[in-house]
Amino acid sequence: MSSSKEPPVVSFALLGETYYVTDFIQVTNPHLKAIAEKLGAENNDDAILRALQVTCGELLYPINWKGSPATERHVKVFKWWDGFYLTDEGEKKYGWLLPNQIAVTRKGICIDSACFCTTLLRILKVDAYVVLGAILDAKTKKVLGFHAWVVAKRSDGKDYLLETTIHPVTPPLIPVEDAYEGRLKIIYDPIIWFSEAEYHEDPKRVEKYERILEQHIA
Amino acid sequence: MRTRREWRNMSESLSSTSHKPSLILEAMTGSMSELKKQKAIWDSFGTLEFYEKQKKEQEDLMNQLKKARAKKAVQKRVLKRIRERAK
Numbered sequence: 001m002s003s004s005k006e007p008p009v010v011s012f013a014l015l016g017e018t019y020y021v022t023d024f025i026q027v028t029n030p031h032l033k034a035i036a037e038k039l040g041a042e043n044n045d046d047a048i049l050r051a052l053q054v055t056c057g058e059l060l061y062p063i064n065w066k067g068s069p070a071t072e073r074h075v076k077v078f079k080w081w082d083g084f085y086l087t088d089e090g091e092k093k094y095g096w097l098l099p100n101q102i103a104v105t106r107k108g109i110c111i112d113s114a115c116f117c118t119t120l121l122r123i124l125k126v127d128a129y130v131v132l133g134a135i136l137d138a139k140t141k142k143v144l145g146f147h148a149w150v151v152a153k154r155s156d157g158k159d160y161l162l163e164t165t166i167h168p169v170t171p172p173l174i175p176v177e178d179a180y181e182g183r184l185k186i187i188y189d190p191i192i193w194f195s196e197a198e199y200h201e202d203p204k205r206v207e208k209y210e211r212i213l214e215q216h217i218a
Numbered sequence: 219m220r221t222r223r224e225w226r227n228m229s230e231s232l233s234s235t236s237h238k239p240s241l242i243l244e245a246m247t248g249s250m251s252e253l254k255k256q257k258a259i260w261d262s263f264g265t266l267e268f269y270e271k272q273k274k275e276q277e278d279l280m281n282q283l284k285k286a287r288a289k290k291a292v293q294k295r296v297l298k299r300i301r302e303r304a305k
Contacts, residue, residue: 008243012244066276109246132242144254144255163259185258192242206242209245
């Protein structure tokens, strides 16, 4: 595990603007603070449960008309006098949404809902962070894709995985050992983890998965 | 426009000199097997049926929309012909 003073930059936010990855945990945002306060959590474990409930119950995974995950984005801002738009990204790639944008759109892919849930947890002073990693088939160990999830520490001192892309039902909390060691149908393989204050990565896994991604792009 | 381009370049150079790994971060934008991965997760949590149902509903809605559009196009053509004949 390694940590760096300067976290990596995300240049594919909604409008193509630039942020540090840690900026996606908006602990000082008034909208998110209001949502966190409204949860009425009584203690650490209650906060984890309620933050997951609101994330899974109130948000939806974006689905296109074919019923497939809609990861495309097309942003138009400010209709100009001649019908063109001042900002028209028109890219096919998805742009990361900030948690306060998620609170308005109520839709987001894994990274969006994970940042939203982690923000609520961090506001409620829970030891939690977003994890970016790979999803592997537990039987074949084949990489199925890349994913983001939340890890939070309960009062028993154990870390639990919070899967934030299950809607509208709230999934159970999963002990990280079960998720990481293949006791489910899939294996969660963590590569990077961050909160508003910290950024860490596993250099070996970064190298391994970047090689896979490079091959995929080529 | 010039300023805007300069700003964009600044943003790009920031990305290139900053701490990596941007490829892993970019992979979160759904570029690789999003459906395959997500289906495996939903299946693992037993919620795949909900998404299959949602998919079916959306396909039905799309078919209804296609039919309605086709019907409207036919109505438009017929109306046009009637108007032409009336002239």
